[in-house]
Structures are given as C-alpha cells and as structure tokens.
Amino acid sequence: MVSQIKARTLVASGAIAVFSAAVALTCDVARAQILMDGKEISQGAYDAFNAGRNFLHSNNNADAVESLRKASELAPDNADIHHMYAVALAKTGQSTAAINELRTALNLNSNLAATWVTLGGLYQSTGQLDKSIETFRTYLSRFPADRDAKKIASLVSGLEGERAKMIATYGQAGQPQVSETDYYVEVTREGIIRWQPAQMPLRVYVTPGDSVPGFKPQFAEILKQSFAAWSQASNGLVSFALVDRPEQAQIICQWSDDPNKFKNIAEAGHAVLDSSTKTGLVRGTITFLTVPLVEQNPVTDNRMRRTCLHEIGHVLGLAGHTANPDDAMFHTMGVADTWKDLTQRDANTIVRLYTLSSEQRASR
Numbered sequence: 001m002v003s004q005i006k007a008r009t010l011v012a013s014g015a016i017a018v019f020s021a022a023v024a025l026t027c028d029v030a031r032a033q034i035l036m037d038g039k040e041i042s043q044g045a046y047d048a049f050n051a052g053r054n055f056l057h058s059n060n061n062a063d064a065v066e067s068l069r070k071a072s073e074l075a076p077d078n079a080d081i082h083h084m085y086a087v088a089l090a091k092t093g094q095s096t097a098a099i100n101e102l103r104t105a106l107n108l109n110s111n112l113a114a115t116w117v118t119l120g121g122l123y124q125s126t127g128q129l130d131k132s133i134e135t136f137r138t139y140l141s142r143f144p145a146d147r148d149a150k151k152i153a154s155l156v157s158g159l160e161g162e163r164a165k166m167i168a169t170y171g172q173a174g175q176p177q178v179s180e181t182d183y184y185v186e187v188t189r190e191g192i193i194r195w196q197p198a199q200m201p202l203r204v205y206v207t208p209g210d211s212v213p214g215f216k217p218q219f220a221e222i223l224k225q226s227f228a229a230w231s232q233a234s235n236g237l238v239s240f241a242l243v244d245r246p247e248q249a250q251i252i253c254q255w256s257d258d259p260n261k262f263k264n265i266a267e268a269g270h271a272v273l274d275s276s277t278k279t280g281l282v283r284g285t286i287t288f289l290t291v292p293l294v295e296q297n298p299v300t301d302n303r304m305r306r307t308c309l310h311e312i313g314h315v316l317g318l319a320g321h322t323a324n325p326d327d328a329m330f331h332t333m334g335v336a337d338t339w340k341d342l343t344q345r346d347a348n349t350i351v352r353l354y355t356l357s358s359e360q361r362a363s364r
C-alpha cells in the first residue's frame with residue numbers, strides 16, 4: 001500500500017508588512033518642515049529614515065539597521081520609524097530587539113495594522129506560538145477589513161494546528177520539559193517512516209529551473225550543498241547521488257513561481273512523500289517556490305538555504321515540525337535573512353531515525 005504524506009511549512013507571512021507612513025512635506029517661509037504620521041520630525045531623522053528604507057529595499061540589512069537606529073534615536077516618539085527599525089533588526093536575526101521596537105511602536109500608536117502583523121510574525125518565527133496567535137487575533141478583531149486579514153486568518157488556523165500537536169505531544173505546556181538533544185519524538189509523532197539503508201545512495205534529480213521566473217542558478221547549487229549537509233550530519237547514514245533523468249530518481253526536486261499551486265498560501269516549499277508499508281519510503285517530490293510570498297521578503301540565497309534544509313529533512317522522513325526556532329524542522333520560515341547550518345540537534349535527530357532497528361520501528 002502506498003500512502004502519501006504531505007508536509008508543509010508555515011511562513012511568517014505578514015511578518016514584513018507594508019510600511020504605511022504618511023510622509024508629508026510642507027514648506028513655510030522660515031524653513032522646511034517635515035511631518036511624518038502627523039508629527040514633525042527633524043531633517044536629520046528624516047534623512048536617516050529614508051536612507052534606512054532604501055537600504056531595506058536593496059536588502060542591505062546591516063546598513064539599514066544603522067540608519068534606522070539613528071533615525072529612532074533622533075525621533076524617539078515616531079511609531080513608524082520604530083516599526084521600520086524593527087524590520088531591519090528582524091532581517092539581521094535580532095528578533096528580541098525587533099520585538100521590543102514593535103511594542104514601543106504600538107505603545108505610541110496602536111492603530112498601525114501592519115505593526116500588529118509584523119509583531120505576530122516575529123512571535124511566530126521565534127517559537128512563541130501563544131503570543132503569536134493572540135497578537136494576530138488582536139489584529140483581526142481591530143482591522144477585520146484589512147487587506148491581509150484573510151491571509152492572517154488562514155495563518156492563525158495553521159498555528160492553532162501546530163499548537164494542538166505540541167499539546168498532544170507534551171501536555172498543556174506544549175513544550176519539552178527539558179532541553180532534549182534531538183527532536184525525534186516531535187517529528188515522528190504521526191508515524192515513523194524512512195528510506196531503507198540498502199537504498200543508499202538515494203538517486204536525486206534536480207529539474208532545470210532556467211525557465212521558471214525568479215529562479216537563480218545558485219539555487220540549484222544551494223540545494224546540492226543542502227543534500228550534502230544532511231549526508232554529512234548523518235555520518236553517511238543517508239547519502240545521495242545526482243542522476244540525469246527524472247525516471248531514474250527516487251527524489252525529484254522542482255521549482256515553481258506559482259504559490260497557488262501550493263496547498264497552503266503560506267508555504268515556501270513543500271514535500272510529498274510516497275511510502276510503502278513494507279519497505280518504507282519509495283519516492284519523494286520537493287517543490288521550491290522561486291518567488292517571495294511576501295514582496296518585502298525576497299527569496300535570497302539565505303532563505304533558499306533554509307527552505308532546502310527543511311524540505312530535504314521532510315523527504316528523509318522527518319515528517320513533522322518542532323517548536324525550536326534553531327531546528328531545521330521548525331514550523332515557521334522566519335524573516336531572518338541569515339545563513340543556516342545544521343545543528344547538533346538536527347544531526348542527532350537524523351542519526352537516531354536511521355540507526356533504529358526494524359524491531360524498534362515495529363514496536364512504535
């Protein structure tokens with residue numbers, strides 16, 4: 001019997017919401033006066049803000065942090081500047097500082113829909129599920145007609161599903177009691193599946209992506225490096241060989257620029273596994289999205305790397321998700337635009353799955 005398992009990743013979809021500051025320039029005889037969000041700000045603050053915004057648009061996030069930090073110091077009571085500073089912090093992986101900036105922004109002005117969405121997205125991508133759900137709910141009740149409301153409502157139901165699974169695994173706390181050295185239990189709670197050792201190396205076919213909008217040649221390289229990273233982390237328990245034709249392959253990787261083809265509107269990649277009750281996994285197909293789900297989060301090499309590691313994990317049998325943002329199998333693709341390597345926990349988990357004896361597998 002062949003059954004199919006579909007795994008999907010939630011994306012902090014609204015995390016970088018559109019910046020909506022109303023910037024007005026008015027001149028009087030004495031001097032230029034700059035108003036942002038109804039408040040006057042200095043020329044220096046305005047210039048730093050603009051520079052930061054341009055750096056963010058060109059994905060130069062480190063320089064954006066510097067400019068926007070300066071702007072927020074020069075105009076400490078401007079909510080929009082705090083919001084944009086938070087976006088820059090989040091993109092450079094400084095999520096705690098980013099959350100603080102967003103709370104400051106909402107204390108100054110609680111009517112910024114986008115700021116609520118960004119805050120919810122950051123709670124989500126740092127594994128704070130309860131706070132994330134609560135923040136998105138606040139947003140939905142305050143701004144039911146907002147253009148992102150439908151997307152966020154769908155995201156909230158996905159997050160509630162993750163929360164329910166965590167509670168089913170760990171009880172009401174929804175988290176492991178002690179820090180575990182692997183996350184095997186979390187990702188196998190819907191059943192243990194894997195490839196047979198005799199099937200190694202697994203034959204992988206990477207579909208050419210040149211005709212797919214948004215595809216960059218380095219994505220294929222990053223994908224191959226990510227297969228190698230899992231092989232290395234597993235001490236060779238899993239291994240891969242590239243093949244030239246799809247009909248020779250057990251794992252097929254393909255590219256798509258159409259998010260509508262994906263089951264959930266908030267995923268950056270997805271894996272479909274075919275498994276046989278007798279022999280375990282028989283086939284895997286991974287589809288990678290080449291265009292951003294949220295315009296402000298371009299598909300950078302760093303994000304493609306995270307998606308590759310995550311989807312390959314699924315195709316190896318790590319079918320579930322974890323609550324720990326450092327894990328390759330964390331449920332959310334965050335906003336941080338930073339390179340990810342597999343951790344010791346990732347390595348321990350794949351080793352544990354592939355060193356189980358068949359009796360242990362049968363007894364579960």
Ligand SMILES: [Zn+2]
Nearest residue numbers: 007008009310
């Ligand atoms: Zn996933």
